[in-house]
Amino acid sequence: MKTEQSIKKVRVYGAGGHSHVIKDVMRMNGYEITDTFDDKPEQVHYASKHVSGGARKNIEKFPHHGDPVIIAVGINAERKEIADFLQSDFETAIHPSAIIAENAVIEEGTVVFAGCIIQTNTRVGKHVIINTGASVDHDNIIGDFAHISPKVALCGHVEVGEGSHVGVGAVVIPKVKIGKWCTIGAGTIVLKDVPDYATVVGNPGKIIKINN
The missing domain is CATH 2.160.10.10 (Hexapeptide repeat proteins)
Structure with a gap:
C-alpha cells in the first residue's frame, strides 16, 4: 500500500488531446494528477474534466508553487511562453x-x-x-x-x-x-x-x- 509520502504528484498545464497522452504516461509512472489548468477552460478536449483556469488572466493569483508542473501544450511557441511566465518546478x-x-x-x-x-x-x-x-x-x-x-x-x-x-x-x-x-x-x-x-x-x- 502506498503511503502519502510515496505517491508522486504532478499538475498538468493544458487540457487538449496532447495532455491526455501525457497524463497516461504519468499514470504509468505512478503519478497522481492533482490539477489540470488551461487558459481557455471552456474550450478544452471533451474528455478533460475538472479544469481550472490558467495563469494568463491573473498571473499573481495562479498557484505557481506546489506540485511540479508539466506543460501539455503542443504548439512550441505557446509552450515556451507558458514556461517563461510560470514560477513553478517542472516535471518530465x-x-x-x-x-x-x-x-x-x-x-x-x-x-x-x-x-x-x-x-x-x-x-x-x-x-x-x-x-x-x-x-x-x-x-x-x-x-x-x-x-x-x-x-x-x-x-x-x-x-x-x-x-x-x-x-x-x-x-x-x-x-x-x-x-x-x-x-x-x-x-x-x-x-x-x-x-x-x-x-x-x-x-x-x-x-x-x-x-x-
Missing part, C-alpha cells in the same frame, strides 16, 4: 516503453512518448516533445521547446534548434544542423543544413520560405 514524462541510452540527457519539462529511441551521447533540452515512435540517434542535440513528431528519424550528429518542429515521418541525414524556430514538413528528407526560421518540405527538402 517518459513512457516506460521508450529506449533511452544511459548517458543521454533529458532536461526538465520534456516528454518522451511510447516507442521512442534516444541513443547515446544525445542531449534533449527543456520542454521538448519527442513524439510517438521517433528515433533520435547518437550525438544529437535537440534544443529547448522543439517537437520531434511521430516516426521521425534523426540520424547521428544531428542538431535541431530551439522551437523547431520536425514533421511526421521526416528523415534528417547525419551531421545536418536545423536552425531555431524552423518547420520541417511531414515526410521531408533533409539533406543539408537549414537556416533559422525556415520552412522546408519535399524530397529532397527545399526551403519554401523564411519567416522574418
Whole structure:
C-alpha cells in the first residue's frame, strides 16, 4: 500500500488531446494528477474534466508553487511562453516503453512518448516533445521547446534548434544542423543544413520560405 509520502504528484498545464497522452504516461509512472489548468477552460478536449483556469488572466493569483508542473501544450511557441511566465518546478514524462541510452540527457519539462529511441551521447533540452515512435540517434542535440513528431528519424550528429518542429515521418541525414524556430514538413528528407526560421518540405527538402 502506498503511503502519502510515496505517491508522486504532478499538475498538468493544458487540457487538449496532447495532455491526455501525457497524463497516461504519468499514470504509468505512478503519478497522481492533482490539477489540470488551461487558459481557455471552456474550450478544452471533451474528455478533460475538472479544469481550472490558467495563469494568463491573473498571473499573481495562479498557484505557481506546489506540485511540479508539466506543460501539455503542443504548439512550441505557446509552450515556451507558458514556461517563461510560470514560477513553478517542472516535471518530465517518459513512457516506460521508450529506449533511452544511459548517458543521454533529458532536461526538465520534456516528454518522451511510447516507442521512442534516444541513443547515446544525445542531449534533449527543456520542454521538448519527442513524439510517438521517433528515433533520435547518437550525438544529437535537440534544443529547448522543439517537437520531434511521430516516426521521425534523426540520424547521428544531428542538431535541431530551439522551437523547431520536425514533421511526421521526416528523415534528417547525419551531421545536418536545423536552425531555431524552423518547420520541417511531414515526410521531408533533409539533406543539408537549414537556416533559422525556415520552412522546408519535399524530397529532397527545399526551403519554401523564411519567416522574418
